[in-house]
Amino acid sequence: xxxxxxxxxxxxxxxxxxxxxxxxNGSVSNLKTGAWRSKRPVTNLEKCTGCGVCxxxxxxxxxxxxxxxxxxxxxxxxxxxxxxxxxxxTNAIEMLMEEK
Amino acid sequence: xxxxxxPEEEYFSYGHRACAGCGAALAVRLITKAxxxxxxxxxxxxxxxxxxxxxxxxxxKLPWVHGAFENAASIASGVTSALKHLGKEDVNVIVIAxxxxxxxxxxxxxxxxxxRGHNFTYICYDNEAYMNTGxxxxxxxxxxxxxxxxxxxxxxxxxxxxxxxxxxILAAHGSRYVATASIGYQIDAYKKIKRAIETxxxxxxxxxxxxxxxxxxxxxxxxxxxxxxxxxxxxxLYEIVDGRHIVNRPKSIEELKPVEEYLRMQGxxxxxxxxxxxxxxxxxxxxxxKENLRSLLEHVEKGL
Numbered sequence: 001x002x003x004x005x006x007x008x009x010x011x012x013x014x015x016x017x018x019x020x021x022x023x024x025n026g027s028v029s030n031l032k033t034g035a036w037r038s039k040r041p042v043t044n045l046e047k048c049t050g051c052g053v054c055x056x057x058x059x060x061x062x063x064x065x066x067x068x069x070x071x072x073x074x075x076x077x078x079x080x081x082x083x084x085x086x087x088x089x090t091n092a093i094e095m096l097m098e099e100k
Numbered sequence: 101x102x103x104x105x106x107p108e109e110e111y112f113s114y115g116h117r118a119c120a121g122c123g124a125a126l127a128v129r130l131i132t133k134a135x136x137x138x139x140x141x142x143x144x145x146x147x148x149x150x151x152x153x154x155x156x157x158x159x160x161k162l163p164w165v166h167g168a169f170e171n172a173a174s175i176a177s178g179v180t181s182a183l184k185h186l187g188k189e190d191v192n193v194i195v196i197a198x199x200x201x202x203x204x205x206x207x208x209x210x211x212x213x214x215x216r217g218h219n220f221t222y223i224c225y226d227n228e229a230y231m232n233t234g235x236x237x238x239x240x241x242x243x244x245x246x247x248x249x250x251x252x253x254x255x256x257x258x259x260x261x262x263x264x265x266x267x268x269i270l271a272a273h274g275s276r277y278v279a280t281a282s283i284g285y286q287i288d289a290y291k292k293i294k295r296a297i298e299t300x301x302x303x304x305x306x307x308x309x310x311x312x313x314x315x316x317x318x319x320x321x322x323x324x325x326x327x328x329x330x331x332x333x334x335x336x337l338y339e340i341v342d343g344r345h346i347v348n349r350p351k352s353i354e355e356l357k358p359v360e361e362y363l364r365m366q367g368x369x370x371x372x373x374x375x376x377x378x379x380x381x382x383x384x385x386x387x388x389x390k391e392n393l394r395s396l397l398e399h400v401e402k403g404l
Contacts, residue, residue: 020155026113028152028159033115052103056286057323059125062114065103077114081121081312082320095320 029077033060037080039095041073047092054084054093106290107133116159117151121319123283123309123326124148124198127225130286131196131307132162134293139192140165140179144172144206146198147232147311148225170206172197173213176220184219192297193220200230203239203264214273214302221296222304224266227311235314239264242334243388244381245368247314252371257381262388270304271340277303279339283310284326288337288348295339308335316367328362333389338396345399353393359386 004021050069062077063084073084085093101108111132118125124147135141141164143149149166152159167175172195180193202210202224210222229247230236237247242263246252250259271278277299281289289307296303308329310322317325329335330349333356337348350356360382363369372378 016156022153022156022158024158024160024162024164026115026159026161027157028117028154029113029115030157031115031117033117036120056104056106057126057283059118059120059122059129059322060114060116061110061112061129065108074114079120081322083121083323086320087323 032076034074034076034078037075037078038098039080039082040075040098041078041080041082041084041093042096043070043072044092044094045070045072047090049090049092051089053087053089057083057087059083105287106130107136109133109137111135111137111161112152113159113161115157117154118147119311119313119319121310121312121322122147122151123311123322124225124227125151126283126286126322127223127289127307127309128152128196130283130290131194131223131225131293134290135162135192135194135297137162138190139163139194142167142172142176142179142193142195144195144197144201145169146201147227148196148198150232169201171209172201172206173210173220173222176222177213177216177218180218180220189219193218194297195220195222197222197224198231199224199226199228199240200238202226203266207239210270211273214270214275214304217274217301219301220303221293222302223293223296224304224306225309226306227309227314228263229311229314231311231314240266243385244372246371247368257378258368258371267304267306267338267340271343273302275303275340276301276342277339278305280306280308280335280337282308282326282330282335282337284308284323284328284330285337285349292339314368316370317365321365325362325365328357328365332357332359332362333393334359334362334385336393336396343404345396345404347393347396347400350393352397353390356390356393359389 008015048070055063062074236249246258252258279292312319339346
């Protein structure tokens with residue numbers, strides 16, 4: 001088998017792979033899109049029942065289940081859309097303004 | 101492990117460059133969960149292609165092929181044929197395409213692949229216009245929506261044509277499973293995608309995905325709007341299994357919410373309410389939505 005990821009071509013001083021082949025490794029996570037956010041979700045863990053609705057509707061997939069069965073947002077990647085807060089059946093999530 | 105019946109594994113990584121509140125990004129999460137690890141994804145040009153692979157990075161954790169704008173169904177045909185030759189027919193081949201690539205540009209290729217009967221699943225994340233290039237109208241854009249190529253104004257209502265009925269067009273190709281789904285009903289969408297993948301031959305799911313940028317809606321309301329699209333009957337959920345209709349939601353004309361609730365939430369329909377209310381256009385949409393649901397329900401009644 002040829003490993004296309006390892007064959008590099010030089011184009012305009014940049015190294016690229018043949019056919020722009022990449023390893024399917026989810027490397028976009030190198031960029032922390034949390035920097036885009038203007039509002040931050042804050043979960044009230046006492047109200048959270050661990051139903052997982054927020055997790056199932058997050059466009060980023062950056063809500064994680066904790067060991068205690070409750071859900072929390074990975075703020076490194078959350079863009080602050082607020083879908084989770086809008087859809088939470090127990091209103092456990094509040095969107096707060098980010099401050100510098 | 102599963103949460104709400106959805107597998108916990110993620111095959112579409114965070115860090116992708118989709119807008120905040122993007123319905124299509126959620127659609128892809130659901131599709132890849134239904135597909136599982138043993139899958140090859142084919143992607144034409146579109147929002148998801150652009151936001152998922154800012155070279156040399158990629159959001160995908162599954163084998164993924166990008167072709168041109170029009171030929172995803174043809175690439176999928178080739179991939180299924182190659183897998184057949186290699187004796188690996190247990191691999192799922194799934195096209196994830198936008199409505200521009202599906203309804204317009206790739207339509208010939210799609211029709212060809214369905215007619216030839218390749219064993220693959222085609223899923224259209226339908227955000228109802230060419231969003232990534234700047235909100236141009238497509239065959240999937242609904243009546244009266246304002247886009248940059250169908251702007252609303254004194255002489256224009258926005259798009260003047262009704263949305264193309266692609267689901268029935270593909271059912272007419274003899275597909276054993278075609279369905280509509282909405283990201284607002286995520287579990288239903290997941291189940292339909294799973295069923296489409298498990299059904300032999302070419303299958304299709306039209307998955308409505310809110311676009312806050314193009315629909316000019318609040319980014320936190322993407323799911324609420326996708327639910328309303330269904331509950332008002334603007335985008336009814338139904339399946340056609342072996343040529344027979346099943347209507348999932350709404351189940352009757354009586355339970356329809358007024359279309360106004362759906363239209364009002366979106367900037368692309370703003371001209372229907374301001375500066376003055378366009379009663380004629382709203383009534384027209386309401387009537388046609390009812391007729392459409394009535395026709396679907398009649399199909400079910402007659403066992404068609």
